[in-house]
Amino acid sequence: MIVTIQLYFRMIAIIVSTNRHHSKSKQVAQFYQNLLTNLNAETQIIDLAELPDDFARTALYENNGKNENFNRLKYQMREAEKFVFVVPEYNGSFPGVLKTFIDGLGYPSELLHKKAALVGISDGVQGGALALSHLTDILNYLGLNVLAQRVKIPFMKKNFVEGEITDPLINKLIAEQAELLVKF
Numbered sequence: 727m728i729v730t731i732q733l734y735f736r737m738i739a740i741i742v743s744t745n746r747h748h749s750k751s752k753q754v755a756q757f758y759q760n761l762l763t764n765l766n767a768e769t770q771i772i773d774l775a776e777l778p779d780d781f782a783r784t785a786l787y788e789n790n791g792k793n794e795n796f797n798r799l800k801y802q803m804r805e806a807e808k809f810v811f812v813v814p815e816y817n818g819s820f821p822g823v824l825k826t827f828i829d830g831l832g833y834p835s836e837l838l839h840k841k842a843a844l845v846g847i848s849d850g851v852q853g854g855a856l857a858l859s860h861l862t863d864i865l866n867y868l869g870l871n872v873l874a875q876r877v878k879i880p881f882m883k884k885n886f887v888e889g890e891i892t893d894p895l896i897n898k899l900i901a902e903q904a905e906l907l908v909k910f
């Protein structure tokens with residue numbers, strides 16, 4: 727008799743998409759983690775601030791797999807079935823460190839055939855609208871399915887205070903997005 731064991735990964739990983747320490751992105755990730763916990767989802771936060779400082783030189787290309795501290799984050803990505811990317815707008819796009827991190831995940835990527843929701847944040851008016859479009863192109867190229875409902879939080883200083891979203895419409899949209907992601 728042949729017994730097939732299938733592994734189902736049910737973890738949702740919430741990615742803090744910058745390596746800036748004490749980032750607002752981390753606070754939004756924690757806010758999102760609460761939303762998902764209330765929906766009975768299993769979550770973990772992957773903070774790019776925990777990337778080794780030298781990873782671009784020691785974990786990519788011919789050094790792929792050689793940096794244990796980078797591999798730890800890579801394995802956390804592997805364990806996840808779905809992702810939430812919390813993406814700060816940096817110079818009209820997403821942070822370069824996120825692209826470098828993705829480049830270190832190899833090809834075919836750890837992202838292949840998985841699913842993600844995107845949240846953009848900014849101090850200015852856009853809420854990372856362009857950043858999310860740029861990132862969606864790359865994630866789709868790597869075979870990851872992006873949830874259509876992308877949430878933007880512009881004017882962070884006004885709209886995100888003491889770990890909470892103050893704008894009722896954004897609050898509604900992000901709660902809807904979390905529910906859609908769980909069902910996605």
Ligand SMILES: Cc1cc2nc3c(=O)[nH]c(=O)nc-3n(C[C@H](O)[C@H](O)[C@H](O)COP(=O)(O)O)c2cc1C
Nearest residue numbers: 746749750751814815816817818847848849850882
């Ligand atoms: C390098 C850098 C570039 C930034 N570029 C923009 C930008 O183009 N537009 C904008 O509205 N805010 C910009 N910001 C502000 C961030 O989007 C904003 O502070 C965001 O709420 C949180 O970023 P954090 O996760 O690094 O704290 C920039 C911040 C940094 C550090």
